[in-house]
Amino acid sequence: MKKQFFLVSLVILTVGISVSCKNNKVEAMNYDVEYKSLVEAFSKGESSYKDCNDFYQNIKEDKITDAISELSDRMNSINDSKNNYALGKEKYLQEQWVESYKFLSNVIAEDEENYNEAVEKKNEIMSTYINEAEVLALGYYYDEAIAKLEEIAPYSKDDSSVNEKLNEYNTKKDELVLYEGEVRNIFFHSLIVFPELAFDGDFMQKGYNYWMTTVSEYKKMLEQMYERDYILIDINMLYETEYADDKSVIKKKDLYLPKGKKPIILSLDDLNYYKYMEKDGFADRLVLDKDGNVATFTKLPDGGELVARDNDCVPITDVFVEEHPDFSYRGAKGVVAFTGYEGIMGYRTDLFDSPTFEEDFKTAKAIADRLKETGWRIASHSYGHINFQDKGITRVKKDTKQWNDEVIPIIGKTNLFIYPYGASVKKDDERFKELQKYGFEVFWGVGGRGATLRYADDFIIMDRCNLDGYKMHFGPKYLEDLFDIDYVYDKSRPKFE
Numbered sequence: 001m002k003k004q005f006f007l008v009s010l011v012i013l014t015v016g017i018s019v020s021c022k023n024n025k026v027e028a029m030n031y032d033v034e035y036k037s038l039v040e041a042f043s044k045g046e047s048s049y050k051d052c053n054d055f056y057q058n059i060k061e062d063k064i065t066d067a068i069s070e071l072s073d074r075m076n077s078i079n080d081s082k083n084n085y086a087l088g089k090e091k092y093l094q095e096q097w098v099e100s101y102k103f104l105s106n107v108i109a110e111d112e113e114n115y116n117e118a119v120e121k122k123n124e125i126m127s128t129y130i131n132e133a134e135v136l137a138l139g140y141y142y143d144e145a146i147a148k149l150e151e152i153a154p155y156s157k158d159d160s161s162v163n164e165k166l167n168e169y170n171t172k173k174d175e176l177v178l179y180e181g182e183v184r185n186i187f188f189h190s191l192i193v194f195p196e197l198a199f200d201g202d203f204m205q206k207g208y209n210y211w212m213t214t215v216s217e218y219k220k221m222l223e224q225m226y227e228r229d230y231i232l233i234d235i236n237m238l239y240e241t242e243y244a245d246d247k248s249v250i251k252k253k254d255l256y257l258p259k260g261k262k263p264i265i266l267s268l269d270d271l272n273y274y275k276y277m278e279k280d281g282f283a284d285r286l287v288l289d290k291d292g293n294v295a296t297f298t299k300l301p302d303g304g305e306l307v308a309r310d311n312d313c314v315p316i317t318d319v320f321v322e323e324h325p326d327f328s329y330r331g332a333k334g335v336v337a338f339t340g341y342e343g344i345m346g347y348r349t350d351l352f353d354s355p356t357f358e359e360d361f362k363t364a365k366a367i368a369d370r371l372k373e374t375g376w377r378i379a380s381h382s383y384g385h386i387n388f389q390d391k392g393i394t395r396v397k398k399d400t401k402q403w404n405d406e407v408i409p410i411i412g413k414t415n416l417f418i419y420p421y422g423a424s425v426k427k428d429d430e431r432f433k434e435l436q437k438y439g440f441e442v443f444w445g446v447g448g449r450g451a452t453l454r455y456a457d458d459f460i461i462m463d464r465c466n467l468d469g470y471k472m473h474f475g476p477k478y479l480e481d482l483f484d485i486d487y488v489y490d491k492s493r494p495k496f497e
């Protein structure tokens with residue numbers, strides 16, 4: 001009996017020990033499996049860090065196996081990743097691209113909830129950066145393109161495209177060459193939008209046919225000059241002003257251009273939208289469109305009205321350069337020259353008593369500001385479009401003062417002067433000295449190929465070539481290197497007399 005009891009007890013004890021041992025194992029295995037599935041759910045965004053971590057904290061220390069420790073590390077990495085993703089997304093929404101990229105780069109593949117989206121956002125940011133840098137580099141803003149990519153480069157080590165682009169831009173920057181050929185100066189007046197109205201047989205027809213260019217001709221000229229490697233440059237690339245003994249001295253500047261490119265300085269005369277042009281097929285005034293771009297306002301022949309980035313040289317050039325950034329060296333566009341006697345840009349800023357004077361003044365000023373921001377420079381074309389060779393000093397004094405008083409407040413200071421009728425005066429002429437008193441330093445006349453460029457200590461003189469009906473008809477040899485006249489020429493022009 002005793003023996004039996006002992007045996008039974010032994011069996012019970014053995015079973016008990018074995019059961020309790022087995023229970024311990026089961027518990028540990030359950031922790032493992034359950035914790036693992038919690039961490040997996042957390043990774044997928046189906047359970048929270050708190051639930052996961054609470055579970056882990058509740059596991060007694062002596063039950064923590066290597067597998068559980070590993071899972072805990074994984075849980076914490078995923079949590080870091082999720083926090084980085086949240087910050088990256090926040091910065092993304094705030095359009096802080098570099099910051100966003102930086103945080104998104106810390107999102108790991110085990111963070112299943114966010115990884116794909118983080119990669120997608122990173123790629124999107126990277127391609128935005130590369131595209132923006134590419135547009136800058138196309139417009140020869142190499143330093144700016146390099147700086148742009150260098151913002152993001154430290155966080156994109158796993159993406160070789162940034163370094164490839166950086167190398168490319170650095171090489172291109174070193175490839176600029178000293179340009180020693182001629183600099184062409186070309187100019188236009190307001191463009192003819194509706195040839196049927198400009199060439200309607202009235203007494204103005206001949207003048208328009210001679211001195212104006214049509215919209216279609218202008219667009220074709222730009223297209224061909226672009227194809228032939230011409231490039232718009234800013235007048236400031238040709239000179240610099242040094243100050244010595246309180247005197248400014250003008251110095252010729254070396255012109256460095258991308259290899260093979262030929263420089264052009266564009267200027268636009270009389271962008272005033274004079275009264276005489278009304279109803280003759282031109283735009284009516286410059287305006288700012290809803291995006292703040294310089295556009296034209298045109299009354300259409302059918303009575304309608306149109307605001308468009310079209311119908312005159314400024315908006316057409318702006319759009320062309322946006323589409324072909326490599327047609328402009330670092331955003332250069334051209335020089336816009338205004339008289340003042342009928343206001344500027346189609347606004348009667350000369351009529352102080354006009355009920356709309358203040359508004360007109362403000363609008364013209366806003367457009368002038370936008371022009372200057374977008375690569376245009378503004379020049380004087382005298383106040384009354386006077387012929388400097390014909391008028392005496394008294395008239396020149398009055399005219400120059402009036403331009404200074406009425407137009408400068410709208411457009412700001414300028415040192416650029418374009419002679420009306422191309423009628424220039426000599427450097428020791430008192431009328432020239434009068435212009436100099438107002439700070440004019442760069443003077444343009446008209447003539448030949450528009451490639452003369454003369455430097456003196458305190459001024460520069462240049463000629464310009466008119467790309468209009470007159471020149472296409474009477475001086476094609478001056479134009480044929482720029483474009484194919486047969487292709488450009490508007491067939492709606494009347495016969496030349």
Ligand SMILES: [Zn+2]
Nearest residue numbers: 269270420421
């Ligand atoms: Zn003029």
